[in-house]
Amino acid sequence: NAHPSLWVMYASALSMTGQNSQVESALTAAERAIYGLPEDDSIRNLIGHIAAIRGLLAATQHDVQGIIQYSQKALDYLHESSTAVRTATTWKLGLAYQMQGQRAAARQAYQEAIAMCEASGNVFINVVATTGLGIIYECDTQLADAETCYSRVLDLAGDPPRPTACEAYIGLARTYYAQNKLTRAENYAQTRLALG
Numbered sequence: 343n344a345h346p347s348l349w350v351m352y353a354s355a356l357s358m359t360g361q362n363s364q365v366e367s368a369l370t371a372a373e374r375a376i377y378g379l380p381e382d383d384s385i386r387n388l389i390g391h392i393a394a395i396r397g398l399l400a401a402t403q404h405d406v407q408g409i410i411q412y413s414q415k416a417l418d419y420l421h422e423s424s425t426a427v428r429t430a431t432t433w434k435l436g437l438a439y440q441m442q443g444q445r446a447a448a449r450q451a452y453q454e455a456i457a458m459c460e461a462s463g464n465v466f467i468n469v470v471a472t473t474g475l476g477i478i479y480e481c482d483t484q485l486a487d488a489e490t491c492y493s494r495v496l497d498l499a500g501d502p503p504r505p506t507a508c509e510a511y512i513g514l515a516r517t518y519y520a521q522n523k524l525t526r527a528e529n530y531a532q533t534r535l536a537l538g
Contacts (some may be wrong), residue, residue: 346375357398365399383421390419394431401434409438412429429458434470440474449478466506467505469498471508485517492517508538 343349349372356365364433369392379385394416400408413435420428436451452475459468495510496503503511511534518527 343371343375347388349375350388350395353395354391357395357458360404362399365395369395370459377419386419387424387474390416390424393419394427397431397434401437402442404436404440407470409434413438425458425462426464427456429462429464429467432458433467436471436474444530445478445481449475452478462471465498469495469504469506469510472498476500476510476513480513480517483515483520485520488513489517503537505537511537 349368353365353368353372356362356368369537372388372392376385376388381389393412397409397412397416400406400412413431416431417428417435422428432451433455436448436455439445439451448479452471455471456468456475458464459471472491472495476488476495479485479488480489483537492510492513495507496514499507499510511530515530515534518524518530
């Protein structure tokens with residue numbers, strides 16, 4: 343309780359290991375520990391991190407409004423130096439907008455997250471944000487842009503590819519299928535099946 347950031351780190355670790363039922367109690371303990379403290383930069387950053395973790399919990403429950411509410415609060419409070427949390431939060435906003443069908447807002451959030459990933463070297467978020475952007479382009483029938491995004495994901499995923507590239511493989515299969523390039527579509531679909 344003397345170091346509230348430890349509660350936030352604990353909550354983050356719980357969420358990363360799938361122990362979501364215990365996360366809220368750790369976040370509540372963090373809020374109790376910072377209650378009444380002067381709201382300096384470090385406290386504001388903790389408030390932002392707490393909101394970011396709640397946004398992640400909302401994502402696991404497919405609570406679109408919760409994702410947006412907590413993610414926007416997180417971005418308002420997080421310090422600019424909290425690059426990893428800001429990047430993941432921006433990606434989550436893109437995901438929420440995509441789930442709402444707000445493709446322009448999703449595209450912008452994904453592009454911001456990708457730019458942040460490029461600057462920080464965050465490969466995982468780069469993969470999921472670039473995949474999301476590819477899906478948005480695909481929905482807008484911008485197949486060349488979708489293909490570029492999905493191909494970029496495969497570059498990021500490495501060789502042998504990580505399972506996070508599955509959606510890019512099936513995205514490429516869909517884009518080639520839409521262009522009547524059936525052999526290529528089948529090859530990417532088969533690779534996705536093998537990887538999955």
